Amino acid sequence: MATASELRTLDETRLRDQIKGYYEELFNLRFQKVTGRLTNTARSRQVKKEIARIKTVLRERELGQE
Numbered sequence: 001m002a003t004a005s006e007l008r009t010l011d012e013t014r015l016r017d018q019i020k021g022y023y024e025e026l027f028n029l030r031f032q033k034v035t036g037r038l039t040n041t042a043r044s045r046q047v048k049k050e051i052a053r054i055k056t057v058l059r060e061r062e063l064g065q066e
Contacts, residue, residue: 001050007057019054022047 026047032038
C-alpha cells in the first residue's frame with residue numbers, strides 16, 4: 001500500500017496505470033466472491049482505499065493544489 005505522499009511523487013500516466021490495475025483486481029475479487037473462491041475478504045476494502053487515494057491525488061493535481 002502506498003501512502004498519498006508516495007503517490008504524489010509519481011507522474012500522471014503512472015497513476016492512471018496503477019488505478020487501472022486496481023480496478024482490474026477489484027473486478028477479479030468481486031468475481032471470486034460470487035464464485036465462492038475468495039479467501040482474503042479484506043483485500044477488496046484495501047483495493048478500494050488505494051483507488052480512492054489515487055483519485056484524490058489526481059483531483060488535487062487537476063485543481064492545482066500540489
